[in-house]
Amino acid sequence: MTRRYDYVGPAEIRDQVRDGCSGRRIGGQDDLSRWLDEQPEDERERPFTFVVDVDGALRLAPQRSEHVACAGGGPVLSAGEISFARDGDRWLVAGISNQSTGYCPDVASWAAVEVALDLAGLDHPGAFTHPIVFRRCAMCGQDNIVKDDHFVCAVCESALSE
Structure with missing residues (x-):
């Protein structure tokens, strides 16, 4: 059974989350390419905020976004920061951590991340590259x-x- 992480950060940050708003759901290479194209060019090389929602989907938001906003205010299976690199015509995960002081996910949450990345067709390093x-x-x-x-x-x- 996969552990769910509730938000444990400051209430004033959680209270700013707007209903119906969350990070972009990434279901495949095309979704990721479109989302990255929408980001300012100078930010594409930086890590992004990610969560794995309770449905097991990868959601992304700009790095300056709070994890709880990316999750739409709800619990997550994991959260952290993620960066991407081009490999020919595909994107792959270049770096990933579980750094989220709003959710404090354990390194064991990698199992949920791995499933979400595999479902999205994203090659990855097989573990958090920067475990917290x-x-x-x-x-x-x-x-x-x-x-x-x-x-x-x-x-x-x-x-x-x-």
Whole structure:
């Protein structure tokens, strides 16, 4: 069974999500090509915001977009940042992470990402190229990104679970 991630970020960001608005659903190479053509040329080389919605579909939005907006305010199977590269007449995933402080998806959410990318016909690296480990501090409740295996809360300096 695939885990769903609810939004855990600031309520004021979630409250800005408009009904019926979400990231562009990418069902194949043609969808991705059209969507990338709509993006400003100087942003096509940057990572984009992505989510895998609860239906298992890949959704994209510009990098400056919040993950919760890309998800239309709902839960996700994964979220993060993704970049693409051209390989002849096809697009492929050049880099991908689970970096979303709004959802804090575990690296195990790759399984849902892999299915979504495969369904969209996008070649990918087979795992997050930049995996992020999140931990919530039991003492202060702060969500943390663990860097360099340093399992210490950035706010209260309490030990985080490994």
